[in-house]
Amino acid sequence: MSDQIPVARPTVDDEMVERAAAALRSGRHVKGPRVEGFESEFADFCGVEHAVAVSSGTSALFLALRAAGVGEGDAVAVPGHTFFASVSPVLSLGAEPVFVDVDPETYTMDPDALAAAAETASDDLAAVLPVHLYGQPAEVGRIRDVADEHGAAVVEDACQAHGAAIDGERAGSLGDVGCFSFYPTKNMTVAGDGGMLVTDDADLAATARHLRNHGRDDSGDHVALGLNHRMDEPRAAVGREQLDRLPAWNDRRQEIAAIYRERLGDVDGVTLPDEREGVEHVYHLFVVQVDDREALRESLAERGVDTAVHYETPAHRHESVRSHVDAVPTLPETEALVDRIVSLPMFPGLDDEDVERVCAAIRDHYAEPSAEVRR
Ligand SMILES: Cc1ncc(COP(=O)(O)O)c(C=O)c1O
Structure with a gap:
């Protein structure tokens, strides 16, 4: 190690470089087999049915909320202590964040504070977005109880929690949909920007899949107003190697x-x-x-x-x-x-x-x- 010890440093080894180079040489740079392979391996890892690879953790959160039906005027509960990107997708959808305090010892959303905030929120609670901050899963069981009382979806921000678990159930599989980031300093990266949305809900996954690709369905029709949130092949190639490690x-x-x-x-x-x-x-x-x-x-x-x-x-x-x-x-x-x-x-x-x-x-x-x- 160098004299100066950094806070974080990604690991990229020769095998990852070779996999990315092979993806580049293949001439197939988007919508290819590496993205599909990465999705199915990541879904297995999280213990869920579906994974949708996207261009960042922020995109994963944006698409997850949108696919879960969150829109203009809806309320979404989020912790105050988190990275800005837990909240910006809520605002981008025209929804209203309901900020919730955290437990100061675990740094994650306090379920009692959530219950109180949900009671006093002026808009209907459409989703709760617990953040597994610093790698520790939030108390999703108790959070889910509050969400259920209000008919709200649970969207996990697992951007810092690849592989974290509660009683053996992995982050991403604990709520209705989970979102990961592969930003370079995360527990695993794609050596650039990337993200993943995981869920057991086939309809939600299909909607997210359309929305990440200009809202286009399998027939080629643009059935919804989507943008380009896709992950590319070289990133997926690196991600698969990283997932192994x-x-x-x-x-x-x-x-x-x-x-x-x-x-x-x-x-x-x-x-x-x-x-x-x-x-x-x-x-x-x-x-x-x-x-x-x-x-x-x-x-x-x-x-x-x-x-x-x-x-x-x-x-x-x-x-x-x-x-x-x-x-x-x-x-x-x-x-x-x-x-x-x-x-x-x-x-x-x-x-x-x-x-x-x-x-x-x-x-x-x-x-x-x-x-x-x-x-
Ligand atoms: C808690 C949290 N949410 C969301 C994000 C957004 O992820 P990305 O930077 O990949 O868009 C990050 C990562 O930076 C994060 O740490």
Whole structure:
């Protein structure tokens, strides 16, 4: 590993490069067998019937919501603590986001807060969009109960949770439809932009398939107003190889998380993320909470350790969202979190020595002797 430890780094090996090159040489660059193969392998991996490959996670969310029937004037419940792209598709469809606070220990949508927000929403709730943030699945069981009471669809934002599971059921298969991103820093990538929508609902999958291809059905008629959201062949070729490696990579992420827990668990001033029982957390990010974030980040940077903040501004506080919604809510947990969170380096290419270096730098900052020395 280089002297500077980054927060994230994608792995692209020779085999992936060769698969992408073969796709380029084939002359079949879109709508080909690699996309179809990737779809069926990804559906199997998630334990669902259908997968639709698209051009990004944002496109997957947009198409999933639209195919689930969300449109103008509908309400969609989303967590405040998430990436902007969990919300922008809701607004793009003319729907109204109903922002919900998160559990500060797991960073995912609080089902009690969802129930309260759903009761007071001015529009009918058409969908609930839990985000499996940082790689830990949201409490979809309890979220589903609330959604069912309101007749709303559950659209999982699994863009950070490839392979995560609750009681052995994989992210993407927990709601009505699940959406993944293959952006380069994700647990698996297509070495560029890409996404996938997965579902057991054949009609929803067929609608998403039409909509990603100009709204065109099998007869060639443009039956709905769709755009181009397709994934291309070289990306699918890389994605298939990445999917093969994903389980081993997720194992490595969990090992790294275990080292962080062991070395940082007793450091005063550092709050570690909670892992719920029965959950397979795939640690897209390892996010801790501290009171002196900027000072910690500076001292880690001086010691060659990069950090990041995911995310500095809650979704409901962005200008483009504030100008769209009727009223900007206050979400106390989300708003307190954004000043305290910091993402530590987390990617499968980190070796134990790198992780120990990050931990030693944090212990130094808080003037804690090294965990090993103290034993
Ligand atoms: C939680 C979440 N939702 C949505 C997205 C959007 O995915 P993409 O960047 O592939 O459009 C991302 C990824 O950046 C994400 O992390």
